[in-house]
Amino acid sequence: MADITRYPFRRHLRGNATTHIQVVRRGKVAKQGVGASFWFRPLSTVLTEVPVDDRELPLFFHAWTADFQDLTVQATVSFRFADPALVARRVDFSIDQVDGVWRSNPLDQVAGLLTETAQQYALDQIAGSTLTEAMRAGVGPVRDAIAAGLGADERLEDTGIAVIGVRVVALRPEPELEKALLTPTREQVQIEADRAMYERRAVAVERERAIGENELQTQIELARREQQLVAQRGTNAQREATERAAADRIAVESEADRVRAMADAHAEAERTTGLALAEADAARLEAYRDLPEHVLLGLALKELASQLPQIDHLVLTPDLLAPVLARIGVGRPVSAGVGPAAAGES
Numbered sequence: 001m002a003d004i005t006r007y008p009f010r011r012h013l014r015g016n017a018t019t020h021i022q023v024v025r026r027g028k029v030a031k032q033g034v035g036a037s038f039w040f041r042p043l044s045t046v047l048t049e050v051p052v053d054d055r056e057l058p059l060f061f062h063a064w065t066a067d068f069q070d071l072t073v074q075a076t077v078s079f080r081f082a083d084p085a086l087v088a089r090r091v092d093f094s095i096d097q098v099d100g101v102w103r104s105n106p107l108d109q110v111a112g113l114l115t116e117t118a119q120q121y122a123l124d125q126i127a128g129s130t131l132t133e134a135m136r137a138g139v140g141p142v143r144d145a146i147a148a149g150l151g152a153d154e155r156l157e158d159t160g161i162a163v164i165g166v167r168v169v170a171l172r173p174e175p176e177l178e179k180a181l182l183t184p185t186r187e188q189v190q191i192e193a194d195r196a197m198y199e200r201r202a203v204a205v206e207r208e209r210a211i212g213e214n215e216l217q218t219q220i221e222l223a224r225r226e227q228q229l230v231a232q233r234g235t236n237a238q239r240e241a242t243e244r245a246a247a248d249r250i251a252v253e254s255e256a257d258r259v260r261a262m263a264d265a266h267a268e269a270e271r272t273t274g275l276a277l278a279e280a281d282a283a284r285l286e287a288y289r290d291l292p293e294h295v296l297l298g299l300a301l302k303e304l305a306s307q308l309p310q311i312d313h314l315v316l317t318p319d320l321l322a323p324v325l326a327r328i329g330v331g332r333p334v335s336a337g338v339g340p341a342a343a344g345e346s
Contacts, residue, residue, distance in 0.1 A: 004100045011097065012039050018053040020084035032085060042097045049102070050084035050093045054164060057111050061119045069131040069177060073122055073142065075168040077114055077150065083160035090159045110161065117156065118166070121149030131173060135181060139168035297327070 005012045014037045015021040022032040024046040031038055034052060059075040081087045093106045125145035126134055134142075147166040150156060156163065172178060 004097060006098070009041070010039055011042055013037065013047065013100075015049070018051055020050040020052050020081075020088075022048040022050070022085065022088050024048070029085070034084075040097075045097070047095050047097060048088040048093045049095045049100070050081050050087050052081055052084055054078060054080045055107075057114055059115055059118055061115070061122070063119075063123045063126040065126055065129060065131045065134055067130040070174055071126055071131065071134060072170075072172040073119075073126070073168065074170045074172070075118065075122070075143070075146065075166065077118055077146070077166055078164040079110075079114060079161055080164060081160055082162035086158075086160035110159075113156070113159070114150070114161070114163075117153055118146045118150055121145045131177070132181075134171060135173070139171055142171065143168040294327075 005014075013021065015033075015035050017035045020032065020034050021036040023030045023036075023038065023040060025044055030045075040047070055078070057077045057079065059073070059077060061073055063071050063073055065071055087093065091106045091109055092104045094103050095101060096103055122142050122145060125142050129137065143166055146168070147163070150163040150166065173181065
C-alpha cells in the first residue's frame, strides 16, 4: 500500500519496491513505474497500484468423475502480474487518494478468474476418467492439465496475468468411498503383515525345533558317554575285583603256606620232642627196671608230692599207715592199740 502525505492543494505519494504505480490525468498516463514517488493534485489525478510480486492462490473445489463420483481437488496456483499497465486497464486497481487503499477488491476478482479457469481444466481432466483411474493416476495428470490450460489461456494473457506454477496437493473422494477404496490395500497390507508374522513364527518354530534337536542330540551324546562311563567303571570294578581276588588268593596261599610250614615245624618239633621224651622215658624206665619196689614207690610218692598242692598239716592214723608199712616190709604188725593218741604233727 502506497504512502500518501497531504499538503494544501497538493499531495505526495510514495510507493514501494513490489508495487507498480500509475498516474492518469485527463485519461492519459502521466507517470508510472515500480517504487515511484511524486507529487499530484487530487482533483485531476487518478492513481492505480498493481502488485508485481509473486502471489499464491489456494484452490479447493469438487469435480465429478466418469462414474459419477465426487472428487475433491486441493491445489495452489502461483501467479504474478506480468504487465501491470495492461492489468490496470482490465482490472480496477485504483486507490483512494486519502489513505492509499484500493477502492474495490481487485485481487478477489483476479482470484475468481484464476479459480474458475483452473477448475474448468481440472474438471475436463477428471471427467474423462473413473474414480479408480483418477486415484491410481494421482495428481500428476490434473496438475499438468491445469498448468497447460492456464499457460495457454488467452484471457489471462490479455489481462496481463502470468501463471508461474501449479501444485495439486490432494485428490480426495468422499470419506466413505475413500475408506472403501483403502480397504483392499489395507487388507493386502494386513495379509502381508500376517504372512510376515506367520513366517516369523515359522522361523521361530524352526529355530525352536533345531534347538530341541540339538538338546536331544546333546542328551543322546551324554547318555552314550554315560553308558561308556558305566561300562568303563564296570570294567574297572571287574578288573579291580579280579586283581583283589588274585591278591587275596595269593595272600591266602601265602598264609596257608606259612601255616603249613609252621604246622610242619611244630609237628617236627613235637616229633623230635616226643622222640626225646620217649628216649628219656625209655632210659628212665631202663634205670627204674632194676630198682626195688619200695624205692619205686618212694619215687612215685615224691613225684606225686611234687604235683600236690601245699599241705600245712597232715594227720596220719594207724589205719592209713598199716597197709603202707606192711607193703614196704616194716616186718612188724600194726598194734591195734595205736589210736589217735599216736598222731603227730608234721
